[in-house]
Amino acid sequence: MGYTVGQVSAFAGVTVRTLHHYDRTGLLSPGDRSRAGYRRYDDADLARLQQILFYRELGFPLDEIARILADPQANALEHLRARQRQLAEEIGRLQRLTEVAERAIEVQQTGVSLTPEERFEVFGEIAFDLTYATDAQLKWQGSRGHREAMARASAHTKEDWRRLMGEAAAWRTELLAAFDDGEPADGERAMDVAEGHRLHVSRWFTPCPPDMHRRIADDFAVDARAFALVVPPTQQRPGLAAYLAGAVHANASRRTGADAGPDAGADADAEAGAGTGSAASVPHAPQVGKDR
Template sequence: MSYSVGQVSGFAGVSVRTLHHYDKAGLLSPTDRTPAGYRLYSDADLARLQQILFYRELGFSLEEIGAIMADPEANALGHLRERHRLLKEQIAKLNKLVEVAEHALEVRQTGVELTPLERFEVFGEVTFDLSYATDAHLKWGHSEGHRQSMARAAAHTKEDWRQIMAEAAGWRQRLIAAYDADAAPGSDEAMALAEEHRDHISRWFTPCPPQMHCRIADDYVEDARAFALVVPPHEQRTGLAPFLRAAIHANAERDRVQ
């Protein structure tokens, strides 16, 4: 059976101009023509077009497709393996771009109104751990405490954030030192660090009663991204997040019984 160029265009979802181009390139020359000179494609031509479109979808150039189809047994497998490798590389790059785009969206949701340079100057590598902001917004966004925290974060100046991060860094060093020295989570030292952390949240973001502090501490164990906002990954120790959680819960229990 024969098909006109218009029919093939409709079947294959390609333009008539593209079919003419494939003909000129020697990739797909119609088997026959009408007495008036119009192209007529056979079933075999349609099968060849399907192969061409398959390779085009994979990103092969017309020259590469021509080489493959000139000797498909010798060329197809090697070309497909190479294309598979390149596609995996492209997927990895695109996934990275998706992460960057998501990160940019997530950072905006923190409410921190700083320029990109100021963010880098103030937060350093901690900036890269702010992906937790999106899930936190979904989880806590309905609460007054979360809304207040976001509003206060948005109002902080660059110098405020410098002070916040300096306080956090000093506290973090003392936390790690206590953990490395095998302090017990229920010790006065560990609970004092827990109380200092709670006070830091209350002063800079939102009132943080002990029960709320415990819920925050639970997230540190359940979600590595949450703990990374407190202790950057390169400073973390195995067991440090559970240690901090236990200290916060012990501090809350002491507050409850007093």
């Protein structure tokens, strides 16, 4: 009786066009025809099709499959071993390409052009959350401040980042000391710590007027991923992110008269994206002291 092309197509998971192609090329020509001249596949044809699909799944080209099946003396094991070696090489190549792509994505989203080993050496506990970096990239990609911050970050050398992270550790010590000592967020000491952060963002990433600094601090207070870029979880205290935000707001109010002219608020609004979208998507390493 045999099976029609449609039946074989359905239970073998190949298209009718594919079966017709196999027939035209001689790779799989059904052994029987109906009285009306339609192809009929018997059990031997199905067994051959199974072999073809097996080799095809492994990536063998059709002409090589034809040579293997045409030669009863062909050593299928040798062909399989050769294909295994080719697949292993291809897997290795694709893994390398994947690593390159992942690296490119990280550089684009964080602005840090260091190898993973260099990142671990330089940043230590400060970890990059690419979900946050991606959100920031999508949200602020049209911001001039964001573009500037990412460009400047990607231009930093390993030694630049080493300096930044050393300064960040010193800044965190000041922040934690003020918090642990019970200094008020709107006191001089806490505001000076906040000012050090603002100056550092301006120095290393993008100009950071007081209103923009408020937005950066607000991001710290509501998004743990952002705050982890300045204070790693092992050093955080309950209420610390809100405390820093309060200090930044108090310092911004203190600085507005000295640093901001009548159009400063509008400038900050126009560049607000540079705060949460760029400076906050790479590790902040604030330096307490005067801007250089």
